[in-house]
Amino acid sequence: MTSPKKTRKTYSAEFKEEALKLATKAGIAQAARELTVYESQLYAWRNAAQKKASTSESRECQVKTPVG
Secondary structure, eight states: OOOOOOOOOOOOHHHHHHHHHHHHHHOHHHHHHHHTOOHHHHHHHHHHHHHHHHHHHHHHHHHHSOOO
């Protein structure tokens, strides 16, 4: 007997951004408890945000640097 599939909860970009702000102020563990999400989700969202920020910064440098 198999259990029915559970659907994953999806969070908006705004929710993730606010959650990361809270995690910065109160800490990951406290923010996770307050928002009823797993700590690992906050860590993953933070890593994704940092990766996105570093990718966009490197692109900006490439665009601003003249070639030749």
